[in-house]
Amino acid sequence: MTGVFATARPLESRRAVAAVVAIYGVLVIVVPVANLLAPAGSAFHVSDYMVTLLGKILCYAIVALAVDLIWGFGGILSLGHGLFFALGGYAMGMYLMRSIGREGVYQSDLPDFMVFLDWKQLPWYWAGSDRFWQACLFVVLVPGVLALVFGWFAFRSRIRGVYFSIITQALTFAFMLLFFRNNTGFGGNNGFTDFKRILGFPIASPRTKVALYALSATALLGALAICRSLVLSKFGRVLTAIRDEESRLRFCGYDPVGYKLFVWTLSAVMCGIAGALYVPQVGIINPSEMSPGNSIEIAIWVAVGGRASLIGPVLGAALVNGAKSWLTVSFPDLWLYFLGLLFILVTRYLPRGVVGLFARGQTP
Amino acid sequence: MRSAPQVSSLALAIAAAACLAARGASALDAASLAKLASGDASAKLSTVQEAVASGDVAALPVLRALLEGRLLAAGEQVLLEENGALVDPLTRRPAVAPAGEAEKVSINNRLRRSLERAIAALELFSPRAADRLRAARFLQEGADEDLLPALERALAQEKDAQVRELVRSILGALLLGSRDRDKRLVAVDALRKVPSTRSKRLLLERLGAGPADPGAESDSTVRDAIGGAVKDIDRALLRAEIVGWIFGGLSLGSVLLLAALGLAITFGLMGVINMAHGELLMIGAYATYVVQSLFRAHLPGASDWYLLAAAPAAFLAAGLVGALLEVTVVRALYGRPLETLLATWGVSLLLIQAVRSTFGAQNVEVSNPSWMSGGVTVMSGLVLPYNRIAIIAFAVLVLVGVWLLIERTRLGLLVRAVMQNRGMAAGLGVATPWVDLLTFALGAGIAGLGGCALSQIGNVGPELGQGFIVDSFMVVVLGGVGQLAGTVLAAAGLGQVNKLLEPFAGAVLAKIAVLAFIILFIQRRPQGLFAPRGRAAEEA
Numbered sequence: 001m002t003g004v005f006a007t008a009r010p011l012e013s014r015r016a017v018a019a020v021v022a023i024y025g026v027l028v029i030v031v032p033v034a035n036l037l038a039p040a041g042s043a044f045h046v047s048d049y050m051v052t053l054l055g056k057i058l059c060y061a062i063v064a065l066a067v068d069l070i071w072g073f074g075g076i077l078s079l080g081h082g083l084f085f086a087l088g089g090y091a092m093g094m095y096l097m098r099s100i101g102r103e104g105v106y107q108s109d110l111p112d113f114m115v116f117l118d119w120k121q122l123p124w125y126w127a128g129s130d131r132f133w134q135a136c137l138f139v140v141l142v143p144g145v146l147a148l149v150f151g152w153f154a155f156r157s158r159i160r161g162v163y164f165s166i167i168t169q170a171l172t173f174a175f176m177l178l179f180f181r182n183n184t185g186f187g188g189n190n191g192f193t194d195f196k197r198i199l200g201f202p203i204a205s206p207r208t209k210v211a212l213y214a215l216s217a218t219a220l221l222g223a224l225a226i227c228r229s230l231v232l233s234k235f236g237r238v239l240t241a242i243r244d245e246e247s248r249l250r251f252c253g254y255d256p257v258g259y260k261l262f263v264w265t266l267s268a269v270m271c272g273i274a275g276a277l278y279v280p281q282v283g284i285i286n287p288s289e290m291s292p293g294n295s296i297e298i299a300i301w302v303a304v305g306g307r308a309s310l311i312g313p314v315l316g317a318a319l320v321n322g323a324k325s326w327l328t329v330s331f332p333d334l335w336l337y338f339l340g341l342l343f344i345l346v347t348r349y350l351p352r353g354v355v356g357l358f359a360r361g362q363t364p
Numbered sequence: 365m366r367s368a369p370q371v372s373s374l375a376l377a378i379a380a381a382a383c384l385a386a387r388g389a390s391a392l393d394a395a396s397l398a399k400l401a402s403g404d405a406s407a408k409l410s411t412v413q414e415a416v417a418s419g420d421v422a423a424l425p426v427l428r429a430l431l432e433g434r435l436l437a438a439g440e441q442v443l444l445e446e447n448g449a450l451v452d453p454l455t456r457r458p459a460v461a462p463a464g465e466a467e468k469v470s471i472n473n474r475l476r477r478s479l480e481r482a483i484a485a486l487e488l489f490s491p492r493a494a495d496r497l498r499a500a501r502f503l504q505e506g507a508d509e510d511l512l513p514a515l516e517r518a519l520a521q522e523k524d525a526q527v528r529e530l531v532r533s534i535l536g537a538l539l540l541g542s543r544d545r546d547k548r549l550v551a552v553d554a555l556r557k558v559p560s561t562r563s564k565r566l567l568l569e570r571l572g573a574g575p576a577d578p579g580a581e582s583d584s585t586v587r588d589a590i591g592g593a594v595k596d597i598d599r600a601l602l603r604a605e606i607v608g609w610i611f612g613g614l615s616l617g618s619v620l621l622l623a624a625l626g627l628a629i630t631f632g633l634m635g636v637i638n639m640a641h642g643e644l645l646m647i648g649a650y651a652t653y654v655v656q657s658l659f660r661a662h663l664p665g666a667s668d669w670y671l672l673a674a675a676p677a678a679f680l681a682a683g684l685v686g687a688l689l690e691v692t693v694v695r696a697l698y699g700r701p702l703e704t705l706l707a708t709w710g711v712s713l714l715l716i717q718a719v720r721s722t723f724g725a726q727n728v729e730v731s732n733p734s735w736m737s738g739g740v741t742v743m744s745g746l747v748l749p750y751n752r753i754a755i756i757a758f759a760v761l762v763l764v765g766v767w768l769l770i771e772r773t774r775l776g777l778l779v780r781a782v783m784q785n786r787g788m789a790a791g792l793g794v795a796t797p798w799v800d801l802l803t804f805a806l807g808a809g810i811a812g813l814g815g816c817a818l819s820q821i822g823n824v825g826p827e828l829g830q831g832f833i834v835d836s837f838m839v840v841v842l843g844g845v846g847q848l849a850g851t852v853l854a855a856a857g858l859g860q861v862n863k864l865l866e867p868f869a870g871a872v873l874a875k876i877a878v879l880a881f882i883i884l885f886i887q888r889r890p891q892g893l894f895a896p897r898g899r900a901a902e903e904a
Binding site (some may be wrong): 062077079150153154156157158159161162163165166167169170171173174177178180181292293296299300303334337339340341342343344346347348351 | 377550637639693696697701702703704705706707709710711712713714716717720721830833834837838841872873875877879880881883884888890
């Protein structure tokens with residue numbers, strides 16, 4: 001397990017921090033200006049499509065960072081983080097569905113899919129879903145509490161390694177089946193879509209999109225800051241020790257459960273927030289986000305970028321998803337070959353990811 | 365089996381024979397033919413009834429012709445139109461219509477209904493079981509008292525269990541309304557022997573709200589008999605339900621076992637997390653499809669037996685892919701399970717896309733051989749499909765094969781040695797890389813066999829494997845890694861539990877509940893059902 005990690009203390013130097021902040025500045029100032037002010041057709045114009053794509057990638061980057069936190073530093077590979085992402089998305093989606101109001105196809109107070117199922121009133125768990133603050137609360141609480149409960153059971157009985165990975169996969173699979181049911185009350189197959197506005201702003205307008213995009217970039221910066229301070233602290237050292245020698249750490253008198261549980265829950269919450277930012281930007285959430293395949297894909301973003309490097313997963317998410325949006329449009333048949341080969345080649349020949357290529361002086 | 369009902373049905377048969385003798389008429393003759401062609405509607409009706417009562421199968425063509433408007437009357441002469449030519453109804457010799465127009469013999473609605481039933485009743489004597497079954501199904505929709513003698517005779521000579529049962533229930537339904545108390549008792553008994561919800565409904569209707577209820581049974585003996593019969597039927601229905609449930613569970617369990625057995629070897633014995641396991645199943649299924657196509661193209665006569673060639677082909681195809689996978693990907697990653705997981709997932713994506721590019725994204729059609737269609741009726745209301753039985757048998761066969769291979773052969777010995785203590789085995793001269801390769805290929809080949817079986821009961825498409833990967837891992841993990849017996853028990857148990865929950869919760873919720881149960885179970889016993897007890901601080 002040792003020797004495959006890019007840097008022991010990532011993002012420690014001032015220069016690295018300054019570089020990250022500078023990139024953030026470019027993303028939140030240049031892109032919005034180029035999108036809103038530069039006339040369409042000019043060389044400096046950034047299209048709406050591009051803004052949405054960038055916003056999407058930023059959300060994915062948060063997810064990748066969350067997975068890096070537990071996998072790269074804690075040694076816990078989750079194959080179910082798509083679930084937390086989707087739950088955050090659904091929590092936000094409920095609010096967005098309610099804020100459609102009577103502008104749906106059936107002009108009812110209820111969301112269209114409920115009218116379609118001939119439901120007369122909102123199920124109890126939809127109570128108060130028209131309040132934005134409640135949606136924000138649920139975005140954090142639902143993934144957080146689920147992760148806490150699941151993690152408590154799993155870590156207490158010392159499930160780790162591939163066992164843990166497999167049961168997280170079963171978890172997200174079970175939730176996917178649950179959300180596919182129409183009677184679960186979350187729109188079944190189709191999920192939520194056709195959103196009209198968020199906090200009163202029309203959701204399709206370029207300004208709203210840019211605002212959401214900037215918010216995503218800020219959230220990513222915040223997540224990076226939190227993760228950095230965490231892994232550079234004593235807590236981070238214990239976490240790394242859990243990854244490398246959990247038994248020895250236990251014999252030294254530490255109880256790993258609390259550490260693992262905290263970082264695991266934090267990671268789930270980060271995913272939930274990313275999902276909540278993602279849904280208004282892409283305008284749809286459905287149960288396929290919970291498919292096991294999606295969650296495994298997250299792991300490859302992290303592996304491509306480089307584990308335990310914080311900046312690597314961000315890079316990996318951008319590279320893989322950039323390639324995805326290009327390949328699936330230009331060469332749809334090649335995408336799975338590309339992704340499959342990426343999985344094989346990166347794990348086989350690039351254990352430290354892209355970041356590892358640039359890391360100086362550290363031999364694997 | 366009770367003896368009393370047999371005695372009474374014997375009595376019934378004798379009564380029926382006596383009844384036949386009394387009527388006298390045996391075969392369709394010129395006189396009855398003339399009546400059929402006459403303008404008198406009631407004479408036609410009685411002739412049809414007589415033909416049925418005599419069980420005269422020879423009358424079938426004439427009755428059919430009458431129903432279909434192919435029976436013609438030309439003066440005194442009656443003619444039958446057959447394939448555009450006119451024949452004599454009795455001799456079947458070509459006939460010529462005399463001068464003057466031959467007219468269609470007309471039938472009214474009442475006669476039409478009566479004819480349809482009469483034809484069905486006569487078809488009960490057809491030599492082909494399928495015809496008899498169809499006729500009985502038709503008569504179940506509605507029969508009348510005229511058919512009683514024919515039905516009784518049909519019952520007496522019927523060999524096929526399913527048809528017997530149908531005829532019995534038709535008879536029961538008919539006689540239940542009879543004015544004769546003894547006949548009603550016979551009817552109750554006939555219905556008791558056909559324990560279905562339909563029989564139960566008929567009996568309960570006869571019972572009505574109470575003895576005073578108009579239209580309900582008033583005789584206390586018959587009422588008691590009905591009460592007893594309903595209880596018997598309830599018991600039999602429950603029994604059928606339980607047997608059906610156990611069989612459904614066994615069937616699902618054997619599917620799970622076939623899907624997971626290969627994984628029990630690659631993951632259970634070797635500890636390799638092969639996420640492409642589902643795709644090995646898919647390759648087995650596609651190999652079956654290819655063999656089926658080859659048989660259709662080159663050996664159409666033997667296409668019922670293509671599975672005999674498909675099973676080894678599936679084993680070889682999946683085994684080869686597995687060997688390739690071991691050499692190129694898995695070998696370099698031994699001891700790094702998480703990396704193996706990701707790399708093999710990549711392989712699974714490659715395989716899915718490769719199959720999509722070769723065979724198309726749509727499902728391909730793999731059909732059951734004809735000997736697998738249909739089913740065996742084990743008790744009333746419970747038909748076990750042959751393809752499910754075949755899957756169970758196949759699962760047992762594969763299981764026994766694997767067990768023999770692991771426990772009784774030299775290869776199995778080496779496999780166990782390497783898995784238990786690699787260093788020691790190597791030190792004693794075992795070529796461990798070869799054993800790894802062979803074991804992995806074996807596991808992959810068994811997955812191919814599983815895919816061959818799955819192709820017989822489900823859709824074959826590029827995503828076939830994705831649906832099984834979570835299930836397979838759950839079975840192996842629940843059973844305990846490295847424990848074939850655990851895998852078997854876990855598969856059977858999961859199958860039963862799933863089927864038990866389905867009626868209450870629906871298939872999807874049952875599956876979710878089972879997944880939740882497994883997740884909780886693993887928390888309690890992280891090493892599975894059959895955990896070898898050890899003192900190590902950590903297991904790999």
